[in-house]
Amino acid sequence: MATPGGDYTRGEMIIEEHEKTYDGFLKMTKWGSLYLAALLLFLVLWFCTPTGFIGGLITGVVVLVLGTLVLSEKHKV
DSSP: OTTTOOOOOHHHHHHHHHHHHHHHHHHHHHHHEEEEEEHHHHHHHHHHTTHHHHHHHHHHHHHHHHHHHSOOOOOOO
């Protein structure tokens, strides 16, 4: 258990690894959600509507491309 006045000093911890881990988690969540949404849309349109395989595939690819354009990171100069 930490004691008052111990070795801890606020603001002196090296947090680069924490930032990298957090950024990686956010990227996996963002891209995983997009891929999952496109896959679910494709499957729902394929099996649950008269759209069929081709209609579901086209719609899923369109959602994937638009989502990639929207979610891609813009690099500032």
